[in-house]
Amino acid sequence: MSHVEDQQNEGNTSEMHADGDSEGSTSHIKNRLDGGNVQPQQSQAVAAHVQALQRRKIAQLEEKLEALQSGRAVKERQTVWYVAKERAIRRVITLFDSIEDLVAKNDRRYESEDPDNTIEQDRLQIGYATLARTLPWFFKKGSEMEYEEYMHMLKMLRQGADGTRADDTSKLKTLISEWVNREFKLVSLVDPDDKHSRGFTHDVCGKLLCPAELDWNSPEVKAGIRNHSDGYIVTDLSFPTYLYDKYTTNPDDLEEGLFKGKILIQGYKAVFTSPSLAKDVDGDGDSADVISNNRQAKKSLSRIKVKKHVAxxxxxxxxxxxxxxxxxxxxxxxxxxxxxxxRTIVDFFERAPGREAQRRVERLLKWWTRKVFGRNRQGELSDAMKANMSVNALARQREQCDDTVFDSP
Incomplete structure (x- = not known):
């Protein structure tokens, strides 16, 4: 009995252990199942973290892209601005020298102990002074810039210079052909795209390009120039006829009418003002004021972008x-x-041989200014002339009258 009970007790104990094991197993399985739920949660957290990182990276990249685009836009605006300014250098300051050359040669001139200057040095010095007047911002900007930024500015300016002459030459080639065809009422028209219809092969073009000291109407001269014969070579040592008023020259006074040629003036106005203003240059220019008219147009059309001309x-x-x-x-x-x-033309104006020659140059430049810009002549008035004009004369009279009354008993 006792043995049986012991066995039963052992069996019960075994069952209890079995049950206990069962419960332990169940708990273990449950824990494993619960542990299995932890892995997806961790994966979700990791995914959320990765997405957050990606969003931050995208935001950073967008900021960088915006900064790059902003910087690119600034550089593009700078390029356009520099290009526009550099075009002034070729047209107004120097056709062949670079800005660096003007600055460097000016510095060397002041460093040199030699008081005598060559014609070339004087010409460069005037170019440097003209640069300072035309682009006064250049030296200030240059002094404030780092080297790389300064070199970038020079590069931008050179880009503008490289295209200036080519653009103007291309434009004038077409315009001059039109002007010649119209003025001379040609039957055999000048074609800007056909070399055989331009230059010395064309009778009218040949006349305009013929050296002032030669007579294009002479068959011998005409043949000599076309055949490049000795004594008829056209070089920079001759002023062409188109530079002269009415395209005629006085062999005894080659300065008479020089730089008053109609086509020369038309070309100037086409480049510095507009091709439309170049059509009519027969007047003296006093009835128009190009600068004032453009200012008025800009004011009246303040909400509309008005295209500025080069000047x-x-x-x-x-x-x-x-x-x-x-x-x-x-x-x-x-x-x-x-x-x-x-250089020859520049020296004609800038190196006049005497006072009277200098006065003639000054009168010629004033004539040009009226012809091109139609400016009023206030800037040409002397102080004595201004003093005798009614506004100033009246002011003096009123002052004198007041002083007389004050001094009277």
């Missing part, structure tokens, strides 16, 4: 010697040294 962009209100020389170099043909030809 406005570079704040040019007077015709200058170097700008005339620039236009004169656009239309030549032959065995020409354009650089020397440009």
């Amino acid at each position: 406005q962009i570079i704040q040019m209100e007077k015709v200058t010697p170097r700008s005339i020389a620039y236009i004169a170099c656009q239309s030549m043909d032959g065995d020409f040294d354009y650089e020397q030809f440009w």
